[in-house]
Amino acid sequence: MSHRGFEKGSDTGLFTEVSHRTKRNINPDGSFNIVRKGEIFSEDGIFHQLVNMPIFSFLSLIFGFYFGINLLFSFGYYLLGPSAFQGVGNHQGWDFFWDVYFFGLQTITTVGYGSVAPTDHWASALAGIEALSGILTFALATGLLYGRFSKPRAKFLFSEKAIIGKYQQNDAFMVKIANGRKNVLTDLEASVIIKFSTKEKKYYRQQFHVLKLELQKINFMPLNWTLVHVITEQSPLYQKTKEDLAQMDAEIMVYIKGFDDSYHQMIQAKTSYVCGEIVHHASFVPSYRTDEDGNVIFYPDRISEIEIHDEE
Numbered sequence: 046m047s048h049r050g051f052e053k054g055s056d057t058g059l060f061t062e063v064s065h066r067t068k069r070n071i072n073p074d075g076s077f078n079i080v081r082k083g084e085i086f087s088e089d090g091i092f093h094q095l096v097n098m099p100i101f102s103f104l105s106l107i108f109g110f111y112f113g114i115n116l117l118f119s120f121g122y123y124l125l126g127p128s129a130f131q132g133v134g135n136h137q138g139w140d141f142f143w144d145v146y147f148f149g150l151q152t153i154t155t156v157g158y159g160s161v162a163p164t165d166h167w168a169s170a171l172a173g174i175e176a177l178s179g180i181l182t183f184a185l186a187t188g189l190l191y192g193r194f195s196k197p198r199a200k201f202l203f204s205e206k207a208i209i210g211k212y213q214q215n216d217a218f219m220v221k222i223a224n225g226r227k228n229v230l231t232d233l234e235a236s237v238i239i240k241f242s243t244k245e246k247k248y249y250r251q252q253f254h255v256l257k258l259e260l261q262k263i264n265f266m267p268l269n270w271t272l273v274h275v276i277t278e279q280s281p282l283y284q285k286t287k288e289d290l291a292q293m294d295a296e297i298m299v300y301i302k303g304f305d306d307s308y309h310q311m312i313q314a315k316t317s318y319v320c321g322e323i324v325h326h327a328s329f330v331p332s333y334r335t336d337e338d339g340n341v342i343f344y345p346d347r348i349s350e351i352e353i354h355d356e357e
Contacts, residue, residue, distance in 0.1 A: 069296050070240065071317035073203075096192045103193065107186050114182070115153055118175045119146040122168065129168040132161040148172075153179035199312035200225030201301055205349040207318040208327040209276070216276045218256065220299055220318070221329050221348045223269040226307075231265045233303035235272050239281050242294035254281040256297070268343050269332050272299065290320040297323070327351045 071077060095103065122145035127133050133144045148161040152175050163169040204221035212219070220237070224230050237256040242249050256274040263270060276282045285295075302313035330350040333343040 069317055069319050071296075071298050071315055073316055075315045092189075092192075095189050096196060100193070103189075110182065111153070114178065115146065115149040115175070118149045118153070118171065121171050122149065125165070125168050125171070129163060129165045130161055131164050132159075149175060152176050154183070155179060199305070199314045201314035202345055202348055203299065203314075203316045204329070204351075205322075206327075206351060207297060207323045208329065208351055209282070209323060209325045210328045210354065212259075212273055212275060217259075218274040218276060218282055218297070218323075219329065220272045220297075221269055221332075222266075222272065222299075222301060223332070223343075223345045223348045224266055225345060229265065229267075229306040230303045230312075231306065232262075233264075233266055233270070233301060234262045235270075235299065235301045236261070237272060237274060238298045238300075240294075240296045240298065241281070256281070266303070268341070269345075269348050271329060287320060287323075287325060290323065295320050324351060324353070326354045328354065 095106075098106075119142065122130070123142050127136060127141050130145065130148070133141055136144055144161055151158055152172050155176055163172050202223040202225045207218065207220045209216060209218050211217070218237075222235070235258060237258060239254050239256055241252045241254075243252070244250075257280075259273040259275060274280065274282070285293075296317050296319050298315065298317040300313065300315045302311055304310070305312045328351065330347065330352055332345070332347045332350070333341055335341055
């Protein structure tokens with residue numbers, strides 16, 4: 046029995062031998078399940094971290110920096126005292142602090158309403174430094190914000206479960222994919238790899254095999270695309286039961302790429318399915334229909350709907 050593996054000179058980029066049983070290689074969201082330690086400080090690393098962090102964290106960082114850096118300058122203004130500013134009247138203590146704090150907010154954004162203004166050299170110099178800091182930091186924030194929005198992002202939808210069911214006269218492994226956006230994707234290509242983990246003496250060895258697909262490339266994907274691997278005698282899944290897959294710590298990794306007409310760039314996405322996420326003796330429910338006028342109605346939110354069949 047021969048399984049289609051990797052030819053000499055090719056590799057998945059993943060490890061083959063480890064001392065302990067590992068978690069899945071690829072998480073459902075497409076991220077690799079790898080913890081990085083011993084990072085070397087670099088400006089390039091900070092840029093990628095800021096561009097890729099969640100939007101809520103990014104905005105929290107921007108606003109936190111805005112109010113935090115102004116708080117430091119406000120303490121400097123406060124130490125100079127009310128005599129260094131005009132427009133604060135007879136304010137002392139917290140009243141004076143809030144006057145210079147809001148003056149700092151206006152200075153760092155270069156708004157400058159003019160209700161409070163510095164009157165001596167030290168206060169003017171400190172305000173000038175804050176204004177320059179605001180120009181530089183907001184320019185960086187603008188560039189990062191543009192980088193986040195201009196970065197090509199795929200929104201491929203993968204079915205929540207993979208299935209093993211009847212396909213023509215044979216059993217087949219199937220995964221359903223759709224485009225989560227209304228834009229046009231062309232020249233799509235998919236690859237599916239299965240990983241088996243076996244214990245050999247003191248080590249766990251990972252073996253990778255390519256699953257041959259009925260259709261590996263398509264020209265465009267206006268609806269969904271079902272990836273089909275027919276389980277023949279040459280398939281690594283041949284005569285494998287659910288218990289076999291669980292014992293071998295099976296993980297099936299799906300990778301897809303295509304050309305995005307909106308960004309005019311190649312985009313890609315990946316996910317994986319472990320044995321608990323593979324449903325046997327099932328089929329996908331159609332995700333589209335036609336109406337009386339001949340229009341095709343597609344429901345992307347239904348690509349994960351499956352139907353369970355009795356075991357034969």
